[in-house]
Amino acid sequence: TRTTVGIVGGGPAGLMLSHLLALSGIDSVVVDHRTRREIETTVRAGILEADSVRLLVDSGVSDRVHREGHAHGGIALRFGGTSHRVDFKALVGESAWLYPQTDVFIDLADARTRDAGDVRFGIRDTRVVDLTGPRPGILFTDADGVPQEIRCDYLVGADGSRSTCRQEVPEARRRHYFREYPFAWFGILAEAAPSAPELVYTHSERGFALISQRTETLQRMYFQCNPDEDVDQWSEDRIWAELQSRVAGPDGFTLNEGTITDKAVLRFRSFVAEPMRHGRLLLAGDAAHTVPPTGAKGLNLALADVRVLAELLERAVRENDDGALDRYSPRALDRVWRAQHFSYWMTTMLHTLPGATAFDVRRQLGELASVVGSTAGSTYLAEGYTGWPA
Numbered sequence: 001t002r003t004t005v006g007i008v009g010g011g012p013a014g015l016m017l018s019h020l021l022a023l024s025g026i027d028s029v030v031v032d033h034r035t036r037r038e039i040e041t042t043v044r045a046g047i048l049e050a051d052s053v054r055l056l057v058d059s060g061v062s063d064r065v066h067r068e069g070h071a072h073g074g075i076a077l078r079f080g081g082t083s084h085r086v087d088f089k090a091l092v093g094e095s096a097w098l099y100p101q102t103d104v105f106i107d108l109a110d111a112r113t114r115d116a117g118d119v120r121f122g123i124r125d126t127r128v129v130d131l132t133g134p135r136p137g138i139l140f141t142d143a144d145g146v147p148q149e150i151r152c153d154y155l156v157g158a159d160g161s162r163s164t165c166r167q168e169v170p171e172a173r174r175r176h177y178f179r180e181y182p183f184a185w186f187g188i189l190a191e192a193a194p195s196a197p198e199l200v201y202t203h204s205e206r207g208f209a210l211i212s213q214r215t216e217t218l219q220r221m222y223f224q225c226n227p228d229e230d231v232d233q234w235s236e237d238r239i240w241a242e243l244q245s246r247v248a249g250p251d252g253f254t255l256n257e258g259t260i261t262d263k264a265v266l267r268f269r270s271f272v273a274e275p276m277r278h279g280r281l282l283l284a285g286d287a288a289h290t291v292p293p294t295g296a297k298g299l300n301l302a303l304a305d306v307r308v309l310a311e312l313l314e315r316a317v318r319e320n321d322d323g324a325l326d327r328y329s330p331r332a333l334d335r336v337w338r339a340q341h342f343s344y345w346m347t348t349m350l351h352t353l354p355g356a357t358a359f360d361v362r363r364q365l366g367e368l369a370s371v372v373g374s375t376a377g378s379t380y381l382a383e384g385y386t387g388w389p390a
């Protein structure tokens, strides 16, 4: 097969790029070793920045986010047992949207099918070759076991945090920046009514907890745990007792409980691969960077990458000049590092470090008080959370 842009990875980044390129009349092929069903059944984060929502709606992917998503005009920061609302609408005039990443994927996959896009799920043995030559290639075995070869002008690695495309950039030409955290998140889905109208980010002596939502009957919650925590050691009763104790306070806030239908431990890491381009290979989304989940920046950053990349690829193809692509890495990395800082900041402000002293905890409470008590402090949070302009 010949195509203009070969895309490894059929998650939201790869599919959105393929969709945006199609709108500009540029053909692409997307491959992914996962089946569509595997991607659809993995529980992911649920918050979209205002511009991510606009990108979905304005590019004609779907307006389902408007009908089924929920605009949140703020969040609560809860500490010392009291909730403090950060009012995004009043501070920056924007909302964040509660709409699961899984639904973003479904909308994009449906849009590619509707527009007769070439997307191949369930393939195996992917290899990328000739990245610095004029015709890079993707070699793989298709879902029927037949060897296939795609030759393209540009090759995009949108193959997630365990990217193999990223490994193709020679060590001498790349730098990897990495940070681990001594904790993780225990995430659950529970069949229960919502406990709060918006998200509640909670600092407590027992560690962080996040109360999020999905629907009127399904809720998403997380609590800080050890990275090697075994989900099987956690009965429903034990999970609810832990969550209730973390959100408890003099205002009597309690969570509505229900059957837990999903339990998983989420890794916490910060990672950036620079540059995001090598020859005709371009990296996008988690393949180039990972953020810890606090603040839900991962999907939003991936969509911001491909918005820039689609624009520059269009210019490169139309003008038959790779020069436009020189701007990709610096432009994308500017946002990536701001998001790295934001995610790190939200994380370290709200989580309890093992071995934290009384001073450390008091300082965090001082930081939280200065965020919610100051227009300057809470405006930074509101800007970062709802998303910086393109």
Ligand code: DHB
Pocket: 044, 045, 046, 047, 199, 210, 212, 213, 220, 293, 294, 295, 296
């Ligand atoms: C969700 C996940 C996040 O990481 C976050 O910061 C907010 C919400 C969620 O899954 O709902």
